Amino acid sequence: MMPRSTHSKAAPTTVVATRLSALAQLTAEDEALLRHAAEIQHRIPARREIVAEGEPVGSASIVLSGWACRVRHFADGRRQILSLIVPGDLIGVCAHPRPIATTNIVSLTTVVLSAAPPAGLSRALTDAYATSAAIDQACILRHVARLGRLSAAERMIDCMLELHERLRLAGMADVGRFAMPLTQETLADVLGLTSVHVNRTLQSLRKDDLLELRGGMAHLRNEAMLVDIVDYRPVRVSG
Amino acid sequence: MMPRSTHSKAAPTTVVATRLSALAQLTAEDEALLRHAAEIQHRIPARREIVAEGEPVGSASIVLSGWACRVRHFADGRRQILSLIVPGDLIGVCAHPRPIATTNIVSLTTVVLSAAPPAGLSRALTDAYATSAAIDQACILRHVARLGRLSAAERMIDCMLELHERLRLAGMADVGRFAMPLTQETLADVLGLTSVHVNRTLQSLRKDDLLELRGGMAHLRNEAMLVDIVDYRPVRVSG
DNA sequence: CGCGTTCTTGACTGCTTTCAAAGATGGTGG
DNA sequence: CCACCATCTTTGAAAGCAGTCAAGAACGCG
Numbered sequence: 054m055m056p057r058s059t060h061s062k063a064a065p066t067t068v069v070a071t072r073l074s075a076l077a078q079l080t081a082e083d084e085a086l087l088r089h090a091a092e093i094q095h096r097i098p099a100r101r102e103i104v105a106e107g108e109p110v111g112s113a114s115i116v117l118s119g120w121a122c123r124v125r126h127f128a129d130g131r132r133q134i135l136s137l138i139v140p141g142d143l144i145g146v147c148a149h150p151r152p153i154a155t156t157n158i159v160s161l162t163t164v165v166l167s168a169a170p171p172a173g174l175s176r177a178l179t180d181a182y183a184t185s186a187a188i189d190q191a192c193i194l195r196h197v198a199r200l201g202r203l204s205a206a207e208r209m210i211d212c213m214l215e216l217h218e219r220l221r222l223a224g225m226a227d228v229g230r231f232a233m234p235l236t237q238e239t240l241a242d243v244l245g246l247t248s249v250h251v252n253r254t255l256q257s258l259r260k261d262d263l264l265e266l267r268g269g270m271a272h273l274r275n276e277a278m279l280v281d282i283v284d285y286r287p288v289r290v291s292g
Numbered sequence: 293m294m295p296r297s298t299h300s301k302a303a304p305t306t307v308v309a310t311r312l313s314a315l316a317q318l319t320a321e322d323e324a325l326l327r328h329a330a331e332i333q334h335r336i337p338a339r340r341e342i343v344a345e346g347e348p349v350g351s352a353s354i355v356l357s358g359w360a361c362r363v364r365h366f367a368d369g370r371r372q373i374l375s376l377i378v379p380g381d382l383i384g385v386c387a388h389p390r391p392i393a394t395t396n397i398v399s400l401t402t403v404v405l406s407a408a409p410p411a412g413l414s415r416a417l418t419d420a421y422a423t424s425a426a427i428d429q430a431c432i433l434r435h436v437a438r439l440g441r442l443s444a445a446e447r448m449i450d451c452m453l454e455l456h457e458r459l460r461l462a463g464m465a466d467v468g469r470f471a472m473p474l475t476q477e478t479l480a481d482v483l484g485l486t487s488v489h490v491n492r493t494l495q496s497l498r499k500d501d502l503l504e505l506r507g508g509m510a511h512l513r514n515e516a517m518l519v520d521i522v523d524y525r526p527v528r529v530s531g
Numbered sequence: 532c533g534c535g536t537t538c539t540t541g542a543c544t545g546c547t548t549t550c551a552a553a554g555a556t557g558g559t560g561g
Numbered sequence: 562c563c564a565c566c567a568t569c570t571t572t573g574a575a576a577g578c579a580g581t582c583a584a585g586a587a588c589g590c591g
Contacts, residue, residue, distance in 0.1 A: 109531055125437040128523045133440040135433045148387065149422030150316075151531045155430040183388030191394040193432055194374045198364040200439035201372040201484030205547075236569060245440030250547055252571060284367045292348055292390045444579070475537065489579055491539060 066091045069115050069167075072141030072223040076188075077181035086170040086178070091117060095166040103166075104145065104158035112168060113146040113182075119164030120234055123156040124242070134243040136193050137161075137216070141223035143169060143189075146182050162234050187290035192219070195288075200245045203283065205254045208244045211283040213264060213271055218287060233271035305330045308354050308406075310463040311380030315427075316420035325409040325417070330356060334405040342405075343384065343397035351407060352385040352421075358403030359473055362395040363481070373482040375432050376400075376455070380462030382408060382428075385421050401473050426529035431458070434527075439484045442522065444493045447483045450522040452503060452510055457526060472510035 069091065070084050079087075094117060097103060103121060104110070116138060123135040135156055138144065144158060146169060172179040192215060199211050216233065220226035237255070238248040246254070258264040263279055265272040273279055308330065309323050318326075333356060336342060342360060343349070355377060362374040374395055377383065383397060385408060411418040431454060438450050455472065459465035476494070477487040485493070497503040502518055504511040512518055 107528065123433065125433075125441075127437075127441065131441045133437040135436045147426070149426055149530060150419050152426065153528060153531050155426070155527070155529055156433055180389050187386070187388055187391065187394070190429065190432075193429075193436065194362065194364075194395055197374045197432065197435050197439060198366075198372040200436060202364075202366065202370045238569080247548055248570085249549080249572090253547095256571085288394070289346065289392060290394055291388060292392050477537075486580055487538085488540090488581080492579090495539085 066117065068117060068140045068223045068225060073178070073181040073185070075222050076184040077177045079177050079181065080175070083170075083175050083177050086174060087115075090115070090170050091167040093167060097160045097164045097166065099160055099162050099164075101160045102157060103160055103164070104154045104156075106154050106157045108154055110145045110147050110152040110154050113171075114144050114166040115169045116140050116142045116144065117165040117167055120161045121158055121164050122161055122243075124159050125156060132242050133245065134239070136189070136196060137243065139216070139219055139223070140225055143182060143185050145169075146172070146186060161239060184291055188219075188288055191288050191290055205244070205246055205250055206258060207283050208246070209240075209251070209254050209258060210264060210279045211285060212240075212244060213273065214276075214279055214283065214285045215288075216271070217273060229273040229276050231271050232269055233266060234269050305356065307356060307379045307462045307464060311461050312417070312420040312424070314461050315423040316416045318416050318420065319414070322409075322414050322416050325413060326354075329354070329409050330406040332406060336399045336403045336405065338399055338401050338403075340399045341396060342399055342403070343393045343395075345393050345396045347393055349384045349386050349391040349393050352410075353383050353405040354408045355379050355381045355383065356404040356406055358399060358401045360397055360399045360403050361482075363398050364395060371481050372484065373478070375428070375435060376482065378455070378458055378462070379464055382421060382424050384408075385411070385425060400478060423530055427458075427527055430527050430529055444483070444485055444489055445497060446522050447485070448479075448490070448493050448497060449503060449518050450524060451479075451483060452512065453515075453518055453522065453524045454527075455510070456512060468512040468515050470510050471508060472505060473508050 066088060069087055070079070073079060073087070074084075095114070097119075118140050120140075121138040121144070123138070125133050125135055127133075138158070144166070145154075169182070170178060172182050195211075195215060199208050203211060213233075217226050217229075217231055220231045225231065235243070236248075237251045241248040241251045244251065255264075255266055262274050263282075264274060279285070305327060308326055309318070312318055312326070313323075334353070336358075357379050359379075360377040360383075362377070364372050364374055366372075377397070383405070384393075408421070409417060411421050434450075434454060438447050442450060452472075456465050456468075456470055459470045464470065474482070475487075476490045480487040480490045483490065494503075494505055501513050502521075503513060518524070
C-alpha cells in the first residue's frame, strides 16, 4: 500500500524542504541532504507511541506526513495534549548531553518519519533546526495563554489560526482552508475541554459563519474577524 | 543600598553556582567566570519590563535574586503568566541567529541580574545552559497540562510542588518550605484563575492541612499527599 | 497614625462538565 | 450492493466549578 496522504497536496518530501527553507537559507546541498535522508522512511500507524517519557531521546527525525502530539496522561484517565506536531516539524532535536524525553509523543494519524540530517553538516541546517525549536517553544507558550485565559470558542479559533499558519509554512494550507484530521475528542484533549463542549462550540462558530470543520477540512470563514476576536499575532522568532 | 534578598538564605552569588553545578560538572574556572560576571549586577524594581516581545533578544543574563515571569497581555485586559522565573534561572539564552523575543518578561519583585558568561568559553557551561533550557521547556509543558486538565486546587498544589523543586535546585528551599513572594492576584494570573478563587482555594487547602501560604512563605504540610493528589513527578531532562 | 495594597467574604450568574442515549458516518465483508 | 459494526458526532437535562460584582477587613509601609 502506498503511503498516500489525503491531507496534503505537496509530496511528503517537499514538505520538509518547503518548511525548512522558510526558516533558513538552504543551499542545494542542504536540500540534497534532506532528500537523501527522506529515502529511508519510517511509517507509523495512528495511536502509536513514538517517544516515551523518561527514555533517552533517540535520533532526530522529521515528520514527512501525518500528525502527532506530545501528551500527558494522568493517573485517573484525564489526558492533555501538550502540543501538536504536523508535517515538516522536527522530533527529538536536542542540544544537551544525554537528553531524556520529558513527554510522551504519540501519533494521531498515520505518520511517516525520516531521519533528520545531523545539524553539524551545514550552517543553514543548524540555523533551521534552531529556528524550528524556537517556533515550537513559541507555540507552546501560546498554548499556555490559550488554556489559561481564553473561553472555549476563543481557544478553538486561536488553535485553528495557529495551525493554519504552521501548515502554510510547510505549503500544506490554502487561503483560509486546510486539512484537519483530528476528531472532536482529540481536539478536546488539545483545548482542555470535553468532546461534548467542543461539539457545541463548533456548532456555535459554524452558525456565526466564523469557522467550520467538516470532512477533515477546516475552513476559516472570516479570517480577519477570527484574528480580531482572539488578538492573534503571527509567530515571529527571528528578525 | 545593598541588594539584600529577604527570600533567600543563600547569598545571591552562590545561588547561581548552586543551580548550575547541579546541572553540569562545573570546574573551578567556570565558577570563577560566574563570580566574575556577578560582579556587575543590574538591579530592576518590581513590575518593570525586562524583555519586550518582538524586540531583539539582548545579552544572556542570570537571575541572582527576585522573581520575574513571561507574560501575555490580551487586548481586553486579561493577562496570563506563561512561566515563572526564579533565582538561578537564565534569561535570553538563545541558540539561533538574530533571535527576537516571543514574549514579554516582567519583574514581579525586585530582581537582580548579572550577565551570563558566554557559553563558548566552557564545555560545562554550555551543557549547563542547555540543560537549564530543557528544564525550562519541561516546566512550560507541565504548565500546559496544569491549565488544561487540573482543577483550581490541583493547579495550586502542582505549581507549589514545582516551585519547591526548582528553588531547592538553587538551594533556596528548606524541606517543605520556601519563600513565595507572589500576591494572590499574581498567582491567579499564573494559574488561569481569578484572585477571588485563588483565595478560596487556598483557604480550602489550609483547612485540609495540605498547603499553607502566609507571610510570603509557602508551607507544604503533607508533601507525600500533595504529590499523590496531582500525580507529581520530578522534572528529569537528562540521564 | 493614615493610606494604599492585599486579602476576605457573600450572593448571584454562567460557562463547562457530566451522564446518557440517539443519530450519522465510513469502512468491511458477505 | 447492502447489511453490519465501530467510531464519531449530536442532543438534552441537570449539576458543579469558577467567575463577577461589590464591599468590608487586614496588612504593611512611610
